[in-house]
Amino acid sequence: MTSGRSFYITTPIYYPSDVPHIGHGYTTVAVDALARWHRQAGDDTWMLTGTDEHGQKMLRAAAANGVTPQEWVDKLVSESWFPLLETLDVANDDFIRTTQPRHEDRVQQFVQAIYDRGYIYAGEYEALYCVGCEEFKPEAEILDGTGPFEGLKVCAIHSKPLELLQEKNYFFKLSEFQDRLLDLYRSTPDFLRPDSARNEVISFVKQGLKDLSISRSAFDWGIKVPWDDTHVIYVWVDALLNYATAVGYGSDPEEFARRWPAYHVVGKDILRFHAVIWPAMLMAAGVDVPQGVFAHGWLLVGGEKMSKSKLTGIAPTEITDVFGSDAYRFYFLSAIPFGHDGSFSWEDLSARYQAELANGFGNLASRTIAMIGKYFDGVVPSSSEPAEADLAIRSTVADAARLADAAIERFRIDEAIDAIWTIVDALNGYITDNEPWALAKDPAQRERLGTVLYTCAEGLRALAVLLSPVMPESTAKLWAALGAAEALGELTSQPLREAGAWGQLPAGTETGALAPLFPRVEQPA
Numbered sequence: 082m083t084s085g086r087s088f089y090i091t092t093p094i095y096y097p098s099d100v101p102h103i104g105h106g107y108t109t110v111a112v113d114a115l116a117r118w119h120r121q122a123g124d125d126t127w128m129l130t131g132t133d134e135h136g137q138k139m140l141r142a143a144a145a146n147g148v149t150p151q152e153w154v155d156k157l158v159s160e161s162w163f164p165l166l167e168t169l170d171v172a173n174d175d176f177i178r179t180t181q182p183r184h185e186d187r188v189q190q191f192v193q194a195i196y197d198r199g200y201i202y203a204g205e206y207e208a209l210y211c212v213g214c215e216e217f218k219p220e221a222e223i224l225d226g227t228g229p230f231e232g233l234k235v236c237a238i239h240s241k242p243l244e245l246l247q248e249k250n251y252f253f254k255l256s257e258f259q260d261r262l263l264d265l266y267r268s269t270p271d272f273l274r275p276d277s278a279r280n281e282v283i284s285f286v287k288q289g290l291k292d293l294s295i296s297r298s299a300f301d302w303g304i305k306v307p308w309d310d311t312h313v314i315y316v317w318v319d320a321l322l323n324y325a326t327a328v329g330y331g332s333d334p335e336e337f338a339r340r341w342p343a344y345h346v347v348g349k350d351i352l353r354f355h356a357v358i359w360p361a362m363l364m365a366a367g368v369d370v371p372q373g374v375f376a377h378g379w380l381l382v383g384g385e386k387m388s389k390s391k392l393t394g395i396a397p398t399e400i401t402d403v404f405g406s407d408a409y410r411f412y413f414l415s416a417i418p419f420g421h422d423g424s425f426s427w428e429d430l431s432a433r434y435q436a437e438l439a440n441g442f443g444n445l446a447s448r449t450i451a452m453i454g455k456y457f458d459g460v461v462p463s464s465s466e467p468a469e470a471d472l473a474i475r476s477t478v479a480d481a482a483r484l485a486d487a488a489i490e491r492f493r494i495d496e497a498i499d500a501i502w503t504i505v506d507a508l509n510g511y512i513t514d515n516e517p518w519a520l521a522k523d524p525a526q527r528e529r530l531g532t533v534l535y536t537c538a539e540g541l542r543a544l545a546v547l548l549s550p551v552m553p554e555s556t557a558k559l560w561a562a563l564g565a566a567e568a569l570g571e572l573t574s575q576p577l578r579e580a581g582a583w584g585q586l587p588a589g590t591e592t593g594a595l596a597p598l599f600p601r602v603e604q605p606a
Contacts, residue, residue: 482581
């Protein structure tokens with residue numbers, strides 16, 4: 082079913098020293114929904130996620146827990162990060178860990194290549210370093226400490242003291258790429274999205290770029306610099322390369338040519354690494370820059386950015402245990418304009434679950450299946466000559482499918498869901514206006530009743546297909562209840578860009594029972 086068009090998309094690789102919170106979950110389900118959409122539309126799709134396992138922060142966490150760094154990361158990944166993908170119903174194609182040999186060998190190859198091309202030199206370095214960010218901090222992110230940190234310099238993101246590091250390091254000539262990067266942003270306006278991200282990066286690069294220290298010699302938990310094993314490669318250089326090493330850079334040229342370049346979806350706090358350092362490294366190596374970088378906003382809880390260190394971290398299971406994974410996916414992907422900051426609250430989640438999922442989509446599905454069962458013995462009736470109201474539904478379905486696909490192309494999942502939801506609202510209104518229960522009482526209206534219920538069933542067929550990348554579990558249940566699996570084949574094999582074409586569910590299809598898709602939930606205390 083592939084169109085030959087490659088769509089390779091990545092999440093950032095996550096730092097596993099914290100347990101996953103809903104911010105990690107948000108990025109992951111967004112990328113998964115985009116990947117599922119493209120996969121189902123027939124594009125040659127590949128979704129990558131993974132973990133970033135080197136660096137000083139990991140070394141210290143392992144030491145504090147009395148284990149080796151490798152034992153520590155193995156435990157974290159198996160106990161917290163793999164389960165997250167199951168909890169949120171994520172269908173990733175690959176999971177890369179930066180401690181895997183397939184990654185480490187290819188990172189050395191890449192760094193050697195840019196060294197051989199003259200972009201790396203040795204030098205002395207002294208700067209303020211944040212272990213939490215694994216980054217030498219720019220002036221703008223250094224604050225004077227207060228309270229217990231009075232008199233110290235602290236990180237603007239972590240509010241923790243910075244460490245003054247003095248090392249002999251290897252440097253990447255980032256400063257040489259200023260003009261080439263500005264040309265890239267100018268010539269490819271959608272390389273960086275949304276516009277706020279693009280503007281921020283352009284103004285940062287215009288101020289001038291400093292060369293980047295790309296090695297550390299004070300500790301050894303990392304990938305060795307190939308020409309000097311007393312140094313390890315800076316964790317961010319190692320981490321960024323995962324996007325290339327996972328699809329065959331340096332080992333499988335055919336696979337690399339098929340997949341690369343990628344789209345990267347990242348939180349805006351790591352935008353500069355992906356929008357400045359990463360494309361410059363690729364240019365230095367003579368490799369194509371990414372297709373694009375999309376920076377989503379922060380999730381705020383009570384006005385605070387989601388983070389473990391500030392105790393605003395909420396585990397995804399706290400939500401999925403109550404509302405289910407589909408509701409989690411739907412809520413975060415529809416309630417927050419993708420690319421903007423968004424606030425999470427239990428009240429908002431609960432209200433949307435009730436109004437949009439239970440009463441809106443779920444109720445529409447239950448009523449339609451129940452009425453086909455009651456009035457037509459569970460067999461989808463045929464449709465006669467359509468009335469104006471029926472044609473309006475067809476038109477809504479066609480428009481929704483077209484607009485949703487266009488929104489996905491712009492990485493606006495929220496706008497895609499809004500477009501699809503016009504079908505839910507239109508069908509609920511259509512049932513109210515056409516009163517099938519009243520038509521059923523009049524034998525002369527039998528043909529009209531069949532048309533109304535066929536229209537509802539075919540509308541649900543389109544909804545199941547269009548919503549399956551967002552809510553795979555509930556749409557699969559609906560698909561089975563509609564009898565569509567027997568009539569049309571697997572839900573995930575339905576060509577998504579043709580979902581809006583009317584009349585795909587054959588009359589005579591036998592429907593089945595449907596338990597409530599979004600049952601009433603007991604509120605967490």
